[in-house]
Amino acid sequence: MNESRLPAAVFTACSVNYLSKAVAMCTSVLTHDPYAQPVILVVDRKCDVTIDDARIELLWAEDIDFPDYRRSAFKYNIIELNTALKPHAALHLLRRYEKVIYLDPDTFAFSSLRPLFDDLDRHDFLLSPHALSPFEDDRRPDDIDLLRFGAYNLGFFAVRATDAGRAVLAWWDRRCQKDCWYEPSLGLGVDQKWMDLAPAYFGGVHIVRHPGVNVAFWNLHERTIARDADGLWTINATHPLIFAHFSSFDEQDETAVAGKQTRFAAGSRADFTLVRQSYAAALARSAQGIAAPSADYGYNRMSDGSMISPALRRFYAAQADGRFADVVDPFDAAGPVGAFARRYRLFSKQARPDKHVDFKAEAQFGKQKAILDMGFRMALKALGADRYYMLMRYLAHYSSILKQGELLK
Template sequence: MIIGTVVTKNNLAQAKVLAQSIKRFNPDVRFVVSLLERYTDQDHTEYPFFDKVVLASKTWQGNFDQVIFKYSAREASCFAKALLIDYIFTHYPNEQQVLYLDHGMEVLAPLRDLRSRLEQCSVLLTPQHLYTGAESHDVGNGAYHSGLIAVSRTTSGLGFVQWWIKRLERYSFMENDRAPQTPVEPKWLDLVPGLFEGVEVLKHPGYNVASGNYDEREITQAGYSHFRANGETLYIKHFDRIGEQERNANDPEYAKQHPALATLIKQYTARLDGFGWDRSYSAPWSYQFYNSGEPINSSIRLIYRNNLFLEQKYPDPYKLSNEFFEWGIFGEEPPAVMAEPEPSLDQSAIRPSLVRQRRKKPQSRSMIKREKKVRLHNRNKHSRMASTATVKLLHARARRSGASKKIISRSYTVSHKHARPFGNLTALYRGSVKSR
């Protein structure tokens, strides 16, 4: 078996804790890290418990930069996990089992039970919850947790991996209309049991214990490093929301009510601190910047993701800039990026005809709508003023011709509501002239 994870530079300490725990209980298992950064350094490659560190861009033959540009670091990690599983199967042809674990997890016991289960199936999924009562949460977030997925080298298992890659290539984003934001990626797993053969749901309380299912799993301690969940061996613990969990563990009242869980969290955070997690957590993501070093606005990622024209015309968006996309959203040709002139260049020697004049930036949609509203208001205002003047003119002619004011006003009111402005008034006026 090979275990893999996807990590960015700021979460490298968590990946080291995970690797250490894997080697402690499963020394024969190899651990592969997919680094979601543009480059590697000595700290990434020389950690002894990392059997292999590969850049995420090397795990796929497609246009990696174009896809990653659409996503945030968390969204991109969801896409990269499917690529990593496929990469391991391709580059380790003798391996029959691959287990993906999120970098925020820790292995707390030998995984012989999981290996034996995977020998009997193609895909192994872990549910968010094992009992009724919290299913309303699963409807919105997905029934299965994508942080723990095991796949065996079967026709069905390999087919699942390829299917998952294609789905996450375009649909690995966060749902921004919900609070808190939730990834779309786990929801695809809800379809897996119906689409593929040999899918098993791992209904064991000792796997994927996380803050979202603490209420249904009682954690107890039997020795310094042996923990149980609902009386069964705790194999894998997910330390999500680590800051919140650390505060809870340091709360005396919480530690009194959940002593084993508080001990587990404190041990994990101590190991994180030993790997310098507090220093590396704020490290910037290298895919957050254009090639020029300019930070990418989150709105620009959304614009590029939802505009197929931009994707097709600009397959390498990291060469561009925020200003470039602000023009492109209006369907216009963005201004060319012009190099800064050399300091020693004589500016007076440049002829004005050779200098490209920058066009005026197009108005935003809100400004266009506001201008249309003002024009409509002014037109209606002038129409009302002209209509009032016309009625007064007709009333004056009526007095001279002896016609009734009420007849003229009634004719104007009824006809003007459904006709073009002044159309019936003009006809009425012409009729009065002809009658004279």
């Protein structure tokens, strides 16, 4: 170990609206590993935020020298920007710490992270698979979903301050600066899909197969949670529950497993309900120790308050190196990007323009689908089978606004 560095840091990245989750995660880590420094990378406009727990460090995203930060804050939505900054923040922290673990803000530690820190004594970089066994039913998520979104869940990674560890981060950082998009049709799943390549490209990358790591709705088909006589949480009665990942957490339904899945109905997993209750109580406690002027995402608006639509972000990104190459501050409503948005009516009227719609919302769009089906039937009749097939192949590619840079000249 380099004597000039501190032993270990555990960090997360979130915007102001997720601070209560991030603080709960940090507090859970301190409960079991008080030697690890918790750090929250706050990905938002700087504002007067305070947290009561002085042990937790707040690090603002604009202070880690991310290249073209304001341009990235405009082209990426809230999820894309948070994830794009992760490898750069890890490189930043490796200047001070020998070992760095990243955990998503909606994770929670139920026992020590020591097994993961010990793994870093033998390996340079750690990844965790979404699941350790196949999905054999017809529910979601399934194996096809993992092919779309990534074999590894990047709600966790760990790295050691070695040349090999930094090489992984530097490669990932370059990819995330340029292409950290949520665009499944283009094979991109923010920062996550890139890591499918890491074990092939780099030595020293280790796949963590501990069943107590990253326990979540995507692997509950192979894991059962229990509490032993000493009050310790276990997985499959053989391993400690190190941390759970409460992705797609339903704050209203105490018996729900997660919203973005169809495998487990509400109330069907009493074991998950127990850990969920512990997590919900921790969230309530952490929220009391946070003060912020607003939970609104600061990069959702132009300088005059106009709401930035997802379409505007994508059209800007498609022309960022052309029409807007000389624009220093795309948020300036009086500048070229503002004029472009007004000309093509690209501002949003929604309060949450960045809200994602998942696969379970498909049933809400029956009328729209019927209209599209009518148009496609007409196209099939007019074009014939062969040309219609090629049109559909092209539309799958062209459906991303990132591929429509010439549309609004």
